[in-house]
Amino acid sequence: MTIAEIAKDFTERLKQGDHEGAAAKYNSDDIASYEAMEGPMAVSHGKEALRQKSQWWRDNNEFHGGSVDGPYVNGDQFAVYFKLDVTPKATGERATMEEVGLYTVKDGKITEERFYY
Numbered sequence: 001m002t003i004a005e006i007a008k009d010f011t012e013r014l015k016q017g018d019h020e021g022a023a024a025k026y027n028s029d030d031i032a033s034y035e036a037m038e039g040p041m042a043v044s045h046g047k048e049a050l051r052q053k054s055q056w057w058r059d060n061n062e063f064h065g066g067s068v069d070g071p072y073v074n075g076d077q078f079a080v081y082f083k084l085d086v087t088p089k090a091t092g093e094r095a096t097m098e099e100v101g102l103y104t105v106k107d108g109k110i111t112e113e114r115f116y117y
Contacts, residue, residue, distance in 0.1 A: 003105045007071035007078035010103070010110070014080065015068045023050060028109035035115050036099075062087040064094070077104050 001009075006026060013022035033044040033053065044053050066084035084097040099117035103110050 001108060003076055003078065004071075004073050006105055006108065006110075007073050007103070011068060011071040011078075011080050019054065020051075023047070023054070026110045028106070028111045031110060032112045033115075034113070036117055060089050062089060076106065077102060079103070 010022050010026050013019070013025075027047050027050060029047055030045065031047060031050060033050050035042050041053055041056065044050050064085040064087065066082065066086075068080060068082055070080040071078040072080075080101045080103070082097075082099050082101065084099075085094070086097055087094045097117065099115050102114045102116065104112040
């Protein structure tokens with residue numbers, strides 16, 4: 001598959017709500033993830049660490065809906081725009097979150113994801 005094909009299929013899976021399926025199919029075993037924040041979830045390495053980070057997010061936020069736009073491909077990378085309607089359980093204050101995920105592809109797998117918000 002080309003990077004454009006990988007980006008399209010990955011993003012379509014996200015649009016359908018299949019985040020786990022997208023990660024299982026396309027994340028490399030040693031994927032690195034970088035969040036634009038401080039703390040224990042700022043940097044994660046490996047599929048299992050990303051699975052745990054996703055579970056932590058689901059456990060700590062109530063998801064009401066959102067949208068996924070893209071992909072926007074450039075070379076070995078693609079970007080996806082997320083707009084999420086969530087209520088963090090810690091505050092109980094409903095909010096709209098916007099972020100861009102930048103994904104790097106090598107040998108048919110996503111080796112790095114970086115989030116900007």
